[in-house]
Amino acid sequence: MKRILSLVLALLLVFVMAGCSSAPEATEAPEATDAAGTEAPAESEAPAEETPAESEAPAANADFKVGFIFLHDENSTYDKNFMDAATAVQQKLGLTDEQVMFKTNIPESNECYEAAAELVDAGCDVIFADSFGHEDYMIQAAREFPEVQFCHASGTQAHTAGLANFHNAFADIYQGRYLAGIAAGMKINEMIEDGTITADQAKMGYVGAFPYAEVKSGMTSFYLGAKSVCPTVTMDVRYTNSWFDIAKEKEAATSLINDGCVVISQHADSEGAPRACEENNVPNVAYNISTIPIAPNTALISSAISWEPYFTLMIESAMNGEEIPTDYCATLADGGVILTELNTACAAEGTQEAIDAAMEQLLSGELHVFDTANFTVGGETLTSYMADVDTDADFTPDTEAISDGYFHESEYRSAPYFDLDIDGITTK
Amino acid sequence: MKAEAKQHREPFLRIAKRDGLVWWKAWLIRIAAVAAALLVCAGLIVLITDYNPVQIYAAMIEGSFGSSRKIWITLQKTAMLLCIALAVTPAFKMRFWNIGAEGQVLMGALATAGCMIAWGDKLPLAALIPIMVVFAVGAGMVWTVIPAIFRARWGTNETLFTLMMNYVATQLVSFAITFWENPVGSNTVGIINSATSGGWLPSLFGQRYLLNIVVVVLLTLGMFIYLQYSKQGYEIAVVGESQNTARYIGIDVGRVIVRTMAISGAVCGLAGLMLVAGTDHTISTNTVGGQGFTAIMVSWLAKFNPVFMALTSFLLIFLERGSGEIATTFRLNESVSDILTGIILFFIIGCEFFVNYKVYIRLPRKEGSGNA
Numbered sequence: 001m002k003r004i005l006s007l008v009l010a011l012l013l014v015f016v017m018a019g020c021s022s023a024p025e026a027t028e029a030p031e032a033t034d035a036a037g038t039e040a041p042a043e044s045e046a047p048a049e050e051t052p053a054e055s056e057a058p059a060a061n062a063d064f065k066v067g068f069i070f071l072h073d074e075n076s077t078y079d080k081n082f083m084d085a086a087t088a089v090q091q092k093l094g095l096t097d098e099q100v101m102f103k104t105n106i107p108e109s110n111e112c113y114e115a116a117a118e119l120v121d122a123g124c125d126v127i128f129a130d131s132f133g134h135e136d137y138m139i140q141a142a143r144e145f146p147e148v149q150f151c152h153a154s155g156t157q158a159h160t161a162g163l164a165n166f167h168n169a170f171a172d173i174y175q176g177r178y179l180a181g182i183a184a185g186m187k188i189n190e191m192i193e194d195g196t197i198t199a200d201q202a203k204m205g206y207v208g209a210f211p212y213a214e215v216k217s218g219m220t221s222f223y224l225g226a227k228s229v230c231p232t233v234t235m236d237v238r239y240t241n242s243w244f245d246i247a248k249e250k251e252a253a254t255s256l257i258n259d260g261c262v263v264i265s266q267h268a269d270s271e272g273a274p275r276a277c278e279e280n281n282v283p284n285v286a287y288n289i290s291t292i293p294i295a296p297n298t299a300l301i302s303s304a305i306s307w308e309p310y311f312t313l314m315i316e317s318a319m320n321g322e323e324i325p326t327d328y329c330a331t332l333a334d335g336g337v338i339l340t341e342l343n344t345a346c347a348a349e350g351t352q353e354a355i356d357a358a359m360e361q362l363l364s365g366e367l368h369v370f371d372t373a374n375f376t377v378g379g380e381t382l383t384s385y386m387a388d389v390d391t392d393a394d395f396t397p398d399t400e401a402i403s404d405g406y407f408h409e410s411e412y413r414s415a416p417y418f419d420l421d422i423d424g425i426t427t428k
Numbered sequence: 429m430k431a432e433a434k435q436h437r438e439p440f441l442r443i444a445k446r447d448g449l450v451w452w453k454a455w456l457i458r459i460a461a462v463a464a465a466l467l468v469c470a471g472l473i474v475l476i477t478d479y480n481p482v483q484i485y486a487a488m489i490e491g492s493f494g495s496s497r498k499i500w501i502t503l504q505k506t507a508m509l510l511c512i513a514l515a516v517t518p519a520f521k522m523r524f525w526n527i528g529a530e531g532q533v534l535m536g537a538l539a540t541a542g543c544m545i546a547w548g549d550k551l552p553l554a555a556l557i558p559i560m561v562v563f564a565v566g567a568g569m570v571w572t573v574i575p576a577i578f579r580a581r582w583g584t585n586e587t588l589f590t591l592m593m594n595y596v597a598t599q600l601v602s603f604a605i606t607f608w609e610n611p612v613g614s615n616t617v618g619i620i621n622s623a624t625s626g627g628w629l630p631s632l633f634g635q636r637y638l639l640n641i642v643v644v645v646l647l648t649l650g651m652f653i654y655l656q657y658s659k660q661g662y663e664i665a666v667v668g669e670s671q672n673t674a675r676y677i678g679i680d681v682g683r684v685i686v687r688t689m690a691i692s693g694a695v696c697g698l699a700g701l702m703l704v705a706g707t708d709h710t711i712s713t714n715t716v717g718g719q720g721f722t723a724i725m726v727s728w729l730a731k732f733n734p735v736f737m738a739l740t741s742f743l744l745i746f747l748e749r750g751s752g753e754i755a756t757t758f759r760l761n762e763s764v765s766d767i768l769t770g771i772i773l774f775f776i777i778g779c780e781f782f783v784n785y786k787v788y789i790r791l792p793r794k795e796g797s798g799n800a
Contacts, residue, residue: 073761103756107717108616110708114501121495133616136710140619156611212613241602241615391611419613 061319065099067119069112071131073104076244077288078269082130082153085307092308093315108133116141120148126318127151128311132214142166149318153307154214156391156415159327169310170414171330174221175362176303176337178369180285181225182358183301183342183351184263187283188230190348197262202233205256207266207273209243211427215267217409217416221369222265222285223425228374229354235425236261246272257282259428263300274299283346290340300347301355302340309336329414333363370407375422382407387417442788454783461779465772472767479758484768491753492746502742502749504637504707507644508699509741512716512723514644514651514734515695518688519572520724521655521732523668524579528590530720531597532571532693534713536700538601539567540627541620541711544704545608548626556627560701568697569690571597576689580682594720598713605712619709629706640706647695652734664688696720729777747772 068086070079083102090100101122103115112134119127120141126149129138135155142150142163151167152158158168188202204226208215223235236259238252249272253264257280265285266273271294277284278295286302310330317324330336342352361367372382386397389412399412409418421427470481492502512529519526543560551559575589608617621627632638655661667674667684674681703715722744730736751765 073755097759101756102759103752105752105755105762107714108712109710109715114497117497118495118501121497132614133618133712136619136622140622210613210615212615213611215613243615388611 063123064095064319065101065122065124066095066315066318067101067116067122067124067127068103069106069115069119069127069129069134070102070104071106071108071134072244072269076269077271078243079104079130081288081304082307085311086128089308089311089315092312095315106134108137110137112137113140116150117144120145124148126314126324128314129153139163139166149314149324151314151324154415156389156413159413160390167314167324167326167328168414169314169325169328169330170410170416171305171336172332172410173303173305173337174217174369174409174416174418175332176305176339177218177221177287178225178228178362179339179355179358180265180301180303181222181227182229182355183347184222184265184283184285185226185229185233186348186351186354187263187300187346188226188233191262192230199232201260201262202230203259203261204233204235204263204265205253205259205261206235206237206425207249207252207256207264207268208237208239209268210241211239213419214416216420217418218267218287219265220375220418220420220422220425221409223422224369224374225358226263227424228358233424237425237427239427240268242268244269246270249273250276253277254280256428286340292341292343296343296345298346299343301342301351304338304340305330306336306338309334327414329410332359368406370409370418372402372405372407375424377420377422379423382420385420387412387419389413389417438790440790442790444786444788446784446786449783457779457782458776461775461782462772465775468775469768469771472771477758477760477764484754484758487753487757488746488750490757491749491751494753498749500635500637502745503641505749506738506742506745507637507641508703508707509719509723509726509745510738511644511647511699511702512696512719513726513730513737513741514647515692515699516723517651517727517732517734517737518655518661518664519692520727521668522664522685522688524576524685524689525587526572526575526590526689526692527587527721527724528571528575528593529692529696529723530716530718531590531594532568532696533700533703533716533720534594534597534601535567535571536564536697537704537711537715538597538604538700539563539697540701540704541608541617542604544620544627544709548621549624550626553627553630557629557705560627560705561698564701565694565697568695568700569693572689572693572696573686576686580685601711601713601715608711615712617710617712620704620711622709627705628709629702637707640702643698643702647698648734648738651695655732655734660684660687725773743776 068082070082072079074080074083086100086102101119101124103119106112106115108131112129116127116129116138128151130153132154135152135157138150138152139157139161142165146165149165149167151169153169155168158166184204188204191197192199192202204223206219206222208219219235219237226233236256238256240248240252242248245268249266249268249270253266253273253276256264257276261282263283263285264273264277267287271291274284274286274291274295277298282298283300284291284295284298285300288302288304290302291299310328313328314324339355358367362369382402384400385402385407387399387401388397389399401407401412401417407418410416466485473479473481473484491498493499512533515532516526516529540560540563543556543563547556547559571593575584575586575593578584578589579586605615605617609615610618629639632642655664663674663679663684666677666679667681671681674684704711708715726737726741726744729740747769751762751769754760754765755762
């Protein structure tokens with residue numbers, strides 16, 4: 001017994017010594033945060049000098065806080081996209097780490113409500129959640145704390161909930177997908193010209209998470225983008241039934257490749273599909289982040305939602321007591337829908353020019369992604385489609401989405417509602 | 429012979445079983461282990477981050493006790509983990525390796541969600557709660573009694589059987605979600621009866637978590653008395669020690685196995701009911717979130733004593749809540765706090781070795797002394 005005690009004591013001593021030797025570092029830490037603390041107000045005063053009208057705002061907002069709720073952490077490309085944007089906006093607006101609180105790995109359950117309530121307790125003035133399943137719990141919190149603003153990405157209920165402090169946000173990402181699809185189509189054209197494949201073998205593969213409107217809208221616009229430059233292209237789709245599953249996504253991509261797909265794209269949050277493409281030397285179009293670092297030979301391009309414009313708007317509105325839009329939709333024009341760098345090592349010649357030309361047409365309104373002249377459903381051109389825009393338990397279609405010759409995606413609500421199965425796309 | 433034995437080299441480290449260590453000495457070892465774990469963690473924090481370990485520990489305590497809301501959440505989570513641990517304990521005491529609590533709780537949760545969706549708006553709460561209890565407890569029991577019967581009748585391996593039943597339960601929930609999801613394809617059920625609160629367990633004294641906590645406290649006391657003082661509890665202990673002895677003194681081993689597993693399943697079903705009707709008001713494949721496996725650790729760490737289990741489940745929840753708080757306060761990835769949790773658990777589990785065994789270290793031999 002004595003011996004064990006002496007052993008434990010000896011161990012304790014060693015660790016105390018270790019603690020002492022590193023003590024100077026530890027005392028440095030508070031200084032560092034002090035420095036940050038004194039710097040931050042200086043930064044936030046800077047814009048005040050330019051516009052005297054707002055000079056009182058930064059001082060009054062020293063205790064302003066914003067909270068973020070993330071489904072996973074930075075290991076998920078979906079959440080990383082949000083986290084990077086939040087950090088960038090924090091720096092841009094000169095907010096300290098104490099003013100911007102992150103809660104990561106919050107599941108879509110009561111824990112989301114608890115996280116939101118804890119953020120309210122911590123003094124947050126505006127709280128953002130990033131996953132679809134968080135919405136009900138954010139609404140629950142919004143009802144309970146009317147003085148705090150709640151914002152939610154990809155949700156569908158804000159425009160009908162009638163809550164002044166609950167807001168949705170999403171983006172015209174279908175336009176980004178369309179442009180990324182052009183890169184895929186150009187690559188396939190190159191293969192046909194090379195003689196690697198015939199025009200009939202032009203088949204793409206798509207790894208989707210769930211047969212959900214957001215996924216269907218994305219894959220259809222991607223397909224239509226490719227089809228706009230390569231008319232014979234078809235597409236096979238495999239669902240993983242999970243938003244994040246590296247193994248399943250990799251497996252789905254591999255089996256699509258084995259089925260003869262010559263280009264792969266995906267809507268799921270892991271790096272599984274891009275990695276499978278790199279191993280099999282099949283070009284890949286990604287989502288949310290540039291995959292060039294993990295697939296230098298096969299990454300073509302990625303479309304992404306940039307949350308910076310929305311986060312800036314959300315934080316500044318809450319700070320100045322202005323209204324946050326109930327249902328905000330980021331666009332190509334405001335920098336909310338972006339394409340990452342085109343990988344010239346893989347892309348076909350003339351891709352950038354083709355994308356730029358289409359982008360100009362989209363911006364001018366000359367081109368519509370879901371132009372009914374460009375797709376058929378069951379062999380027929382659509383003239384009318386009632387979409388389920390207002391969420392209700394029975395999924396009642398309530399809004400005519402087709403007019404002026406095209407499907408109006410993300411106009412009646414920011415979250416996508418195009419859920420048609422068009423000809424040329426086959427679900428495996 | 430004796431001379432030969434003397435020439436045999438004594439190993440540098442020699443381990444001997446202890447017999448009955450005085451309780452306060454055992455606790456001294458455990459406290460020393462926790463202290464040592466905290467010191468190792470402190471060293472690690474300084475090494476890999478620039479933060480002061482004292483700040484980190486303060487944040488961990490803040491995470492569990494920082495506000496009255498946080499205290500309630502901590503108590504609720506402790507209660508849920510404890511409830512599942514209570515469920516698995518009788519089986520473990522019987523040396524029946526039930527590692528299917530995750531699926532058993534999920535089945536209770538699924539049955540509850542089904543009742544809430546089917547009758548939440550049609551029946552008054554007073555009528556619905558007994559119905560939900562019957563279905564949830566029944567579903568949990570089905571999930572334990574099936575492997576129990578197979579084990580009792582045909583001697584199948586219960587570890588594999590109960591493990592596989594977890595996956596069946598997860599798939600059943602996935603299947604049910606395809607009918608209940610809103611909107612179609614989103615794979616989320618959303619809050620069930622959010623407008624009417626139909627089938628939600630009531631708040632006690634304005635506290636939504638209090639009912640769950642009270643139920644678990646009563647269950648803990650009930651389980652303690654059942655295992656320590658009832659005839660059936662004694663039968664469980666005998667079957668666990670030796671099935672042949674149990675048979676010899678006339679205990680129907682098969683019956684005890686099935687009966688005990690039915691009790692396990694009933695408590696699991698109740699845990700599922702409290703998770704869905706009490707807190708989450710939704711169902712997903714992650715509703716149980718791995719607690720069915722964590723509960724096994726809770727039970728073992730407390731040596732199957734329901735009262736100590738309250739302490740061990742509190743410890744695990746405290747570490748989990750602290751981890752989340754560290755991630756938020758210092759913007760460290762939660763992996764950092766998982767490492768700390770791992771170190772602390774390693775020391776706590778590891779110290780049981782020193783409670784049970786004595787280690788002798790070979791010292792320079794003195795004249796005539798055989799033993800150190």
